[in-house]
Amino acid sequence: MNDVLFDVIEKALNNGFDMFNGISLKTMASPLNYLYMCYYRNNKELIFSHEFAKAFFGCERVILILGGRDTPKEGIDYLPRWKYHLRELVLAEDSLKYLEQFLEK
Numbered sequence: 412m413n414d415v416l417f418d419v420i421e422k423a424l425n426n427g428f429d430m431f432n433g434i435s436l437k438t439m440a441s442p443l444n445y446l447y448m449c450y451y452r453n454n455k456e457l458i459f460s461h462e463f464a465k466a467f468f469g470c471e472r473v474i475l476i477l478g479g480r481d482t483p484k485e486g487i488d489y490l491p492r493w494k495y496h497l498r499e500l501v502l503a504e505d506s507l508k509y510l511e512q513f514l515e516k
Contacts, residue, residue, distance in 0.1 A: 419458065419467065419510045428466035430457070458506060464497040468513070 457463055472489040496513075503509035 415507045415511045415514070418514050419507070422514060423463050423466040426466040426469070428463055430462070455506060458510065459497070459501060461493070461497070464493040464500070465491075467510070468493040468496040 458467075469492045471492050473492055500506055500509050
């Protein structure tokens with residue numbers, strides 16, 4: 412298994428990501444291996460989901476956007492961290508490399 416993917420999934424799970432709709436991860440044989448398989452079978456659907464992004468990046472409103480389409484008028488607006496990074500993740504050439512920069516070393 413790719414170590415970066417394993418760490419990314421683990422961080423999201425530790426931050427409250429509930430992919431299994433309330434089923435305890437302790438009751439599963441190998442939840443991280445299961446998530447890893449889902450990642451590749453579903454065309455990266457896992458890491459591009461809103462719930463995953465909220466758990467991985469957090470919901471704080473800290474990112475500043477200067478003007479543009481996200482603000483009703485030119486100026487400064489706050490965007491949830493997860494929403495900003497999810498857009499960046501979608502645009503990244505290497506999604507795992509983008510996620511890796513947010514892992515603790």
